Amino acid sequence: MKLKNYILVCGGTGCESSKADDIYRSFMKELKDQKVDGEAQVIKTGCFGFCEKGPIVKVLPDDSFYVHVKAEDAKEIVAEHIIKGRQVSRLLYKKSDEKIHTKIEDIDFYQKQVRVVLRNCGFIDPENINEYIARDGYLALEKALFEMKPDDVIKELEISGLRGRGGAGFPTWRKWSFSKGVPGDQKFIVCNADEGDPGAYMDRSTLEGDPHSVLEAMTIAGHTVGANRGFIYIRAEYPLAIHRLEIAIGQAKENGLLGDDILGSGFNFDIEIRLGAGAFVCGEETALLASIEGKRGMPVPRPPFPAVKGLWGKPTVINNVETWANIPVIIMKGGAWFAKIGTEKSKGTKVFALTGKIKNSGLIEVPMGITLREIIYEIGGGVPNGKKFKAVQTGGPSGGVITADYLDTPIDFDNLAKLGSIMGSGGMIVMDEDDCMVDVTKFYLEFTVDESCGKCSPCRVGGRQLYNHLEKITNGEGTEEDIRKMRLIGKAMQKASLCALGQTAPNPVISTLQYFESEYMAHIKERRCPAGKCKKMLRYSIVPEKCKGCGLCAKKCPAGCIKGEIKKPYVIDSVACVKCGACEEACKFKAVVKN
Amino acid sequence: MAKLTLADLKKLRDDKKREIEKRDVEGKTTRIIIGMGTCGIAAGAKEAFDAFLDEIDALKLSDVAVTQTGCMGLCHVEPTAEVIVPGMPEIIYGHVKADIAKRIVNEHIVKRELVSGYVFDKPAADILK
Numbered sequence: 001m002k003l004k005n006y007i008l009v010c011g012g013t014g015c016e017s018s019k020a021d022d023i024y025r026s027f028m029k030e031l032k033d034q035k036v037d038g039e040a041q042v043i044k045t046g047c048f049g050f051c052e053k054g055p056i057v058k059v060l061p062d063d064s065f066y067v068h069v070k071a072e073d074a075k076e077i078v079a080e081h082i083i084k085g086r087q088v089s090r091l092l093y094k095k096s097d098e099k100i101h102t103k104i105e106d107i108d109f110y111q112k113q114v115r116v117v118l119r120n121c122g123f124i125d126p127e128n129i130n131e132y133i134a135r136d137g138y139l140a141l142e143k144a145l146f147e148m149k150p151d152d153v154i155k156e157l158e159i160s161g162l163r164g165r166g167g168a169g170f171p172t173w174r175k176w177s178f179s180k181g182v183p184g185d186q187k188f189i190v191c192n193a194d195e196g197d198p199g200a201y202m203d204r205s206t207l208e209g210d211p212h213s214v215l216e217a218m219t220i221a222g223h224t225v226g227a228n229r230g231f232i233y234i235r236a237e238y239p240l241a242i243h244r245l246e247i248a249i250g251q252a253k254e255n256g257l258l259g260d261d262i263l264g265s266g267f268n269f270d271i272e273i274r275l276g277a278g279a280f281v282c283g284e285e286t287a288l289l290a291s292i293e294g295k296r297g298m299p300v301p302r303p304p305f306p307a308v309k310g311l312w313g314k315p316t317v318i319n320n321v322e323t324w325a326n327i328p329v330i331i332m333k334g335g336a337w338f339a340k341i342g343t344e345k346s347k348g349t350k351v352f353a354l355t356g357k358i359k360n361s362g363l364i365e366v367p368m369g370i371t372l373r374e375i376i377y378e379i380g381g382g383v384p385n386g387k388k389f390k391a392v393q394t395g396g397p398s399g400g401v402i403t404a405d406y407l408d409t410p411i412d413f414d415n416l417a418k419l420g421s422i423m424g425s426g427g428m429i430v431m432d433e434d435d436c437m438v439d440v441t442k443f444y445l446e447f448t449v450d451e452s453c454g455k456c457s458p459c460r461v462g463g464r465q466l467y468n469h470l471e472k473i474t475n476g477e478g479t480e481e482d483i484r485k486m487r488l489i490g491k492a493m494q495k496a497s498l499c500a501l502g503q504t505a506p507n508p509v510i511s512t513l514q515y516f517e518s519e520y521m522a523h524i525k526e527r528r529c530p531a532g533k534c535k536k537m538l539r540y541s542i543v544p545e546k547c548k549g550c551g552l553c554a555k556k557c558p559a560g561c562i563k564g565e566i567k568k569p570y571v572i573d574s575v576a577c578v579k580c581g582a583c584e585e586a587c588k589f590k591a592v593v594k595n
Numbered sequence: 596m597a598k599l600t601l602a603d604l605k606k607l608r609d610d611k612k613r614e615i616e617k618r619d620v621e622g623k624t625t626r627i628i629i630g631m632g633t634c635g636i637a638a639g640a641k642e643a644f645d646a647f648l649d650e651i652d653a654l655k656l657s658d659v660a661v662t663q664t665g666c667m668g669l670c671h672v673e674p675t676a677e678v679i680v681p682g683m684p685e686i687i688y689g690h691v692k693a694d695i696a697k698r699i700v701n702e703h704i705v706k707r708e709l710v711s712g713y714v715f716d717k718p719a720a721d722i723l724k
């Protein structure tokens with residue numbers, strides 16, 4: 001019997017940690033035990049994006065989508081689906097309407113997505129170069145080496161309108177053409193895979209699911225600007241991505257797609273991996289280059305820009321993982337094809353890591369210009385547990401919040417900036433009514449204070465000051481003077497910090513002050529946290545009219561601070577209360593209230 | 596593995612592309628669905644499946660997906676295959692032995708002509724249940 005089914009097991013980190021390896025092995029065993037190992041092939045792919053439902057197994061070409069699969073389920077899937085052609089309906093994806101959705105195209109999560117960067121992710125085996133080649137892999141390199149001149153490549157990038165996906169959105173073609181324009185025989189190509197934003201994992205998934213796309217793009221860049229060496233700077237916390245990159249580099253070398261005289265063109269190019277220790281500031285390009293050189297990862301003032309004077313003082317093109325992954329497609333299909341996707345000034349797609357208070361969390365790729373409403377409600381399925389949407393945070397510690405009033409804004413670099421946030425690298429954290437904006441802001445400032453390299457004082461001292469003011473406010477000791485000072489410090493940091501870490505660190509403060517000033521004021525004037533998050537200000541009390549005097553709360557209270565007599569209203573001693581919320585949970589009559 | 600030349604790479608891509616296309620669902624407008632219930636398998640559905648794949652390979656058709664389903668309720672004419680070609684009525688063929696499978700690909704899918712003598716109707720929905 002010939003191969004008739006392909007069992008795709010997600011091997012992304014999300015699913016890997018939830019036992020993808022066991023599932024893979026279990027399918028191999030079952031196919032053998034049930035004597036159909038010639039009829040189906042098991043392939044471990046990169047992330048499917050829908051990590052919320054992981055581990056995920058897809059069966060092709062029937063296009064069946066199985067969710068929350070366990071290793072034990074392999075037996076039934078093989079016996080029923082592979083042998084008898086009957087889908088195992090208990091494992092098929094179901095929407096909240098309880099209707100079964102067998103086909104991937106029926107799943108809302110995928111409907112609005114456009115896959116350019118993630119074109120191969122979740123479809124090919126990333127550890128097998130032949131699968132990449134089969135999907136037109138290295139075709140762009142062929143074109144760039146044999147059919148196009150370096151200037152043609154840059155022209156295509158210009159037509160495509162591709163802007164850097166690492167955060168700043170700088171036009172990629174301009175970087176390349178700066179480097180190309182500098183005379184000299186030693187130049188470098190660098191891939192920024194540091195990915196330091198909390199909650200972001202777009203780059204990791206791309207590298208895990210399709211490592212060759214980055215290698216191919218870097219080689220094209222090397223040929224275009226005249227560089228023979230490339231470095232991938234990746235954090236050591238990404239072991240699976242590193243492992244797959246190592247395999248990919250090894251296979252590319254064996255096949256003559258890296259190394260000397262690539263495809264007989266006479267062009268030499270090599271790529272090495274450099275591991276970062278996971279400092280946020282090392283994602284900043286000048287600090288990253290210093291780290292590759294073996295120095296302490298601290299930024300230096302720009303200009304000169306790396307494109308002109310980078311690694312060891314030589315012209316260096318540094319791009320983000322996602323930027324790189326777009327490039328082979330642009331060269332293959334043409335810049336004009338790419339420019340058709342997106343908005344006037346932001347072309348193509350963007351990968352986001354959708355997390356927080358959202359039903360369908362996961363990795364999504366959407367065309368630029370899509371609205372937040374479409375992302376949150378149509379792809380993400382909205383806020384769970386009937387809670388109210390409050391805001392979405394984009395751009396991580398350098399970004400800001402976007403409120404419900406602006407959900408219909410088409411997302412692109414310029415629109416997000418206008419709203420006081422940034423595109424950033426693609427973290428998107430949804431917050432609901434239970435999230436306190438002051439507390440969230442404090443979290444980001446805590447992060448930047450930790451991650452500041454300490455070289456310049458506006459960032460080192462200013463960040464700490466901002467944090468202290470926020471802490472005062474969340475402790476219920478804030479005054480309006482704190483707000484005034486935060487605004488002043490923020491301005492100074494934006495103007496005087498050495499690198500964008502310090503320049504953008506006040507953004508979360510400025511943005512939340514713009515949209516949620518009243519929430520700050522509630523903390524300051526009423527000593528109250530409207531979301532009930534700031535523990536110091538929290539007061540639990542019992543409404544006497546509702547209390548039936550059952551005494552359950554007193555039994556549950558770990559601090560023993562609830563007193564009373566059976567059948568009479570109980571009372572909480574707010575001084576001794578540790579604000580754990582156990583009483584609120586225990587009360588069947590909703591008599592315990594916050595604030 | 597030896598280093599690839601440009602010609603090697605092109606050839607490798609062409610070979611592997613045919614393999615991987617079978618996996619893909621995108622761009623496949625024509626579908627052949629083979630009944631693989633116990634009755635179908637006993638009557639030779641596996642051989643029919645192979646014959647379909649072989650013929651599609653031989654003709655280098657890239658827009659055809661061959662999938663399987665459970666018993667279609669036409670046990671008396673197994674093996675059965677449903678063929679869906681855009682712009683043509685959906686047809687269920689019965690008694691699909693290897694040679695008929697070959698004819699279906701050549702006549703129904705390529706020439707867009709029904710293979711007469713093997714067409715069976717879909718049973719009414721209540722029989723299927």
Ligand SMILES: Cc1cc2nc3c(=O)[nH]c(=O)nc-3n(C[C@H](O)[C@H](O)[C@H](O)COP(=O)(O)O)c2cc1C
Nearest residue numbers: 164165166192195196283284285319320323500501
């Ligand atoms: C504090 C800080 C952290 C950064 N972290 C990253 C990162 O993790 N990944 C990344 O690609 N770019 C990061 N950047 C942006 C890089 O400096 C640089 O703009 C980017 O690598 C350029 O690539 P692109 O043009 O392809 O976006 C960071 C910048 C700053 C200031």
Ligand code: FES
Nearest residue numbers: 453459498499502
């Ligand atoms: S670390 Fe860059 S400004 Fe402080």
